[in-house]
Amino acid sequence: MNARTNRRILLAARPDGEPTPADFTIDTAEVPEPGEGQVLLEILYLSLDPYMRGRMSAAKSYAAPVEIGAVMEGGTVARVVTSRHPDFAEGDIVLSHSGWQSYALSDGTGLRKLDPAAAPVSTALGVLGMPGFTAYAGLLTIGKPKPGETVVVAAASGAVGSAVGQIAKIKGARAVGIAGGPEKCAFVRDELGFDAVVDHRAPDFAEQLKAACPDGIDVYFENVGGAVWEAVFPLLNPYARVPVCGLIAHYNEKAGSNTGRDRLPGTMRDILTKSLTIRGFIQIEFADQRRDFYREAAQWIAEGRLKYKEDVVEGLENAPNAFIDLLRGRNFGKLVVKVA
Numbered sequence: 001m002n003a004r005t006n007r008r009i010l011l012a013a014r015p016d017g018e019p020t021p022a023d024f025t026i027d028t029a030e031v032p033e034p035g036e037g038q039v040l041l042e043i044l045y046l047s048l049d050p051y052m053r054g055r056m057s058a059a060k061s062y063a064a065p066v067e068i069g070a071v072m073e074g075g076t077v078a079r080v081v082t083s084r085h086p087d088f089a090e091g092d093i094v095l096s097h098s099g100w101q102s103y104a105l106s107d108g109t110g111l112r113k114l115d116p117a118a119a120p121v122s123t124a125l126g127v128l129g130m131p132g133f134t135a136y137a138g139l140l141t142i143g144k145p146k147p148g149e150t151v152v153v154a155a156a157s158g159a160v161g162s163a164v165g166q167i168a169k170i171k172g173a174r175a176v177g178i179a180g181g182p183e184k185c186a187f188v189r190d191e192l193g194f195d196a197v198v199d200h201r202a203p204d205f206a207e208q209l210k211a212a213c214p215d216g217i218d219v220y221f222e223n224v225g226g227a228v229w230e231a232v233f234p235l236l237n238p239y240a241r242v243p244v245c246g247l248i249a250h251y252n253e254k255a256g257s258n259t260g261r262d263r264l265p266g267t268m269r270d271i272l273t274k275s276l277t278i279r280g281f282i283q284i285e286f287a288d289q290r291r292d293f294y295r296e297a298a299q300w301i302a303e304g305r306l307k308y309k310e311d312v313v314e315g316l317e318n319a320p321n322a323f324i325d326l327l328r329g330r331n332f333g334k335l336v337v338k339v340a
């Protein structure tokens with residue numbers, strides 16, 4: 001019997017619209033004992049990501065929903081506390097997908113050992129992890145930025161967007177960021193080195209975006225949808241490429257909500273007459289590029305060309321509110337929860 005307690009955050013209800021704290025339950029359970037071939041993991045960091053809103057919903061999607069009463073899903077960085085697995089030793093730090101809890105068992109499937117000397121281990125959830133890889137693969141494979149072209153990305157201070165703009169710069173393109181509020185905008189321009197930044201909350205946002213893109217837009221990396229997409233769409237140049245990565249402005253929409261007039265005919269006309277390429281993707285489909293990503297991203301970080309910001313929330317019990325705030329744009333940088 002193990003004296004430690006496993007704190008877990010379970011999905012209590014499926015939200016319709018914005019999630020609330022009542023959609024989550026915090027409970028405690030016994031820490032499980034690893035069997036032969038298993039390791040016991042203590043979670044150090046939990047990643048909070050927009051896709052988790054989709055897992056709370058039963059609507060058909062590319063991945064199965066979290067069941068009611070089950071532990072919320074999520075990427076984690078963990079320490080091996082007990083090993084009965086030949087490939088892992090006590091004290092190893094690993095990337096795992098253990099969810100919103102403080103301990104978990106694993107049979108080793110999908111675990112990746114991390115080197116704490118190479119980079120802060122939390123970066124395996126951000127700039128050197130899934131979000132950084134999403135930016136790299138989506139931008140380079142679908143966006144294909146060329147030197148001198150204009151690349152626009154929203155949620156530009158966040159985990160994915162911050163890397164998109166910096167990688168665009170590394171490839172010789174002009175990076176224009178869109179972010180919410182003066183503090184995030186200043187960070188994107190002054191710290192990350194984007195060429196221009198526009199605040200999507202400004203009343204004249206569409207005019208400001210047009211002024212920031214005097215040569216139009218060649219690559220729009222779509223992270224948000226909504227009003228941002230409407231301002232971007234008329235500025236797309238012939239042969240522009242649009243990797244559709246996320247639509248966070250819509251994730252909390254209520255079922256059956258209709259956001260206004262039917263824009264599809266006009267959108268299709270421009271896709272045709274401007275020869276646009278609009279392509280959705282889920283990062284996992286580019287998994288064969290991960291090795292190149294780890295190598296290149298680590299080098300860019302070492303050279304100071306790929307910077308990152310983490311927003312660290314203390315304590316697993318604060319994960320639900322931090323997640324609710326993420327969907328409201330209240331995070332500033334890659335959102336992670338320090339669990340232990």
Ligand SMILES: NC(=O)c1ccc[n+]([C@@H]2O[C@H](COP(=O)([O-])OP(=O)(O)OC[C@H]3O[C@@H](n4cnc5c(N)ncnc54)[C@H](OP(=O)(O)O)[C@@H]3O)[C@@H](O)[C@H]2O)c1
Binds near residue numbers: 161178245281
């Ligand atoms: N396709 C894939 O495989 C894949 C993988 C990872 C992530 N994604 C997607 O990539 C996007 C960014 O994810 P992330 O992890 O990097 O999150 P993040 O940017 O770190 O955080 C989310 C940000 O979205 C912005 N936002 C929220 N509501 C908005 C709205 N209504 N209009 C405009 N901006 C809004 C906020 O920034 P501001 O305050 O600056 O507006 C907020 O801080 C998400 O859509 C996510 O679902 C897709």
